Amino acid sequence: MSDGHHRAAIYPRHHRAWLEVDGAALRHNARVLRARAGVPLVPMVKADAYGLGAVAVCRALGLPFEGATPQVAAPDAPWGVGVASLDEAAELRESGCTARILCVTPLLATELTRARALDVRPALHRLDDITAWRRLGGAPWHLAIDTGMARAGVRWDAVAPLAGALLAVPPEGVFTHFHSADDDLASRDAQDARFEQALATLGDAVPADALLHRDNSGGIVSRTTGSPGHLARPGIALYGGMFDDVLDLAPVAHLRARVVDLREVHDGESVSYNATWRAQGTRCIATLASGYADGYRRHLSNRGEVLIHGHRCPVAGRVTMDMTMVDVTDVACAVGDIATLLGRDGDACLTAGMVGARADVSPYELLVGLALRVPRFHLDLAPASPFSA
Numbered sequence: 385m386s387d388g389h390h391r392a393a394i395y396p397r398h399h400r401a402w403l404e405v406d407g408a409a410l411r412h413n414a415r416v417l418r419a420r421a422g423v424p425l426v427p428m429v430k431a432d433a434y435g436l437g438a439v440a441v442c443r444a445l446g447l448p449f450e451g452a453t454p455q456v457a458a459p460d461a462p463w464g465v466g467v468a469s470l471d472e473a474a475e476l477r478e479s480g481c482t483a484r485i486l487c488v489t490p491l492l493a494t495e496l497t498r499a500r501a502l503d504v505r506p507a508l509h510r511l512d513d514i515t516a517w518r519r520l521g522g523a524p525w526h527l528a529i530d531t532g533m534a535r536a537g538v539r540w541d542a543v544a545p546l547a548g549a550l551l552a553v554p555p556e557g558v559f560t561h562f563h564s565a566d567d568d569l570a571s572r573d574a575q576d577a578r579f580e581q582a583l584a585t586l587g588d589a590v591p592a593d594a595l596l597h598r599d600n601s602g603g604i605v606s607r608t609t610g611s612p613g614h615l616a617r618p619g620i621a622l623y624g625g626m627f628d629d630v631l632d633l634a635p636v637a638h639l640r641a642r643v644v645d646l647r648e649v650h651d652g653e654s655v656s657y658n659a660t661w662r663a664q665g666t667r668c669i670a671t672l673a674s675g676y677a678d679g680y681r682r683h684l685s686n687r688g689e690v691l692i693h694g695h696r697c698p699v700a701g702r703v704t705m706d707m708t709m710v711d712v713t714d715v716a717c718a719v720g721d722i723a724t725l726l727g728r729d730g731d732a733c734l735t736a737g738m739v740g741a742r743a744d745v746s747p748y749e750l751l752v753g754l755a756l757r758v759p760r761f762h763l764d765l766a767p768a769s770p771f772s773a
């Protein structure tokens with residue numbers, strides 16, 4: 385039985401468009417990245433886990449929740465998770481998540497009390513903030529070092545004045561972030577060297593047992609001998625959005641929409657707004673119940689392809705807010721059938737990289753944009769899944 389038939393059985397007929405988030409694929413990717421990195425992971429679940437749903441992603445990855453037994457045993461269990469704001473951390477806490485939470489984006493001084501209350505590890509680098517954190521009780525925090533990203537953290541060549549403050553309230557961790565580890569090894573090496581230089585400058589002000597971490601997805605993938613330090617912080621690779629050409633990473637997000645209308649158009653007739661597509665001969669056009677309000681980018685007009693019964697069907701005309709038309713002349717299809725706009729359908733797959741390239745956006749933006757309107761279903765597409773019964 386094909387995947388398509390499974391899904392038809394899983395989803396009630398009234399579901400028009402939805403995003404499937406595959407927990408089994410997430411865990412698979414985490415295992416692959418954990419093995420590659422050789423150190424525990426800090427999955428980055430910022431931006432609602434790149435649009436896929438932070439709470440459910442944390443559960444799927446085996447992070448601890450009140451009253452639940454984590455499914456992933458040490459040493460493969462993630463160390464904690466990374467967020468970009470205290471609101472994101474609060475959502476996790478409200479759902480009962482008891483994991484370590486690291487906020488990698490600089491906080492305002494006015495936010496430190498709330499960070500403390502939420503048991504969030506802030507990334508700090510300003511002397512005043514470090515001192516304020518000590519006055520608040522000096523809970524665990526991480527020192528952010530800028531080695532060339534020029535976005536957050538103390539410059540690698542300006543760490544010396546922090547040494548005294550670090551001795552007063554020792555950081556639990558010290559980290560940096562790469563700007564081009566995915567495509568420029570020399571720049572990664574230069575940032576590595578700057579990070580080591582900063583650590584050397586700080587000397588004993590960094591505790592011997594401090595957790596050092598550098599690698600994002602690009603960093604993990606770029607190394608063959610494991611990630612340096614003690615932790616690694618993957619985001620996009622975990623979600624199957626990049627590097628599936630290098631590592632055995634599975635797609636996690638599958639955007640589906642049903643065929644809600646079918647018609648024949650005749651030679652020379654147009655489809656959709658502004659008549660940018662015209663039939664050559666008689667063509668069969670299917671209307672899908674999904675458009676740019678669901679994160680299916682308008683730039684995919686006349687450029688994208690969707691999968692129906694494992695066949696590639698080109699987008700015909702402009703993607704509209706709620707509907708997208710595709711040419712199904714070569715595919716037997718009926719109203720109610722399921723199209724895959726992103727992800728896998730049987731053996732065929734539209735990766736986030738492929739769809740993003742057609743849409744002229746990065747896979748990051750593509751995934752984050754899926755959170756717009758479409759409901760998310762978290763399930764395990766593994767054979768043992770209760771959903772596939």
Ligand SMILES: *Cc1c(COP(=O)(O)O)cnc(C)c1O
Pocket residue numbers: 428430488561599600601602617618619620621
């Ligand atoms: C977003 C982010 C990551 C993850 O980056 P990916 O490229 O998605 O792997 C890691 N570290 C920091 C500080 C980040 O902001």
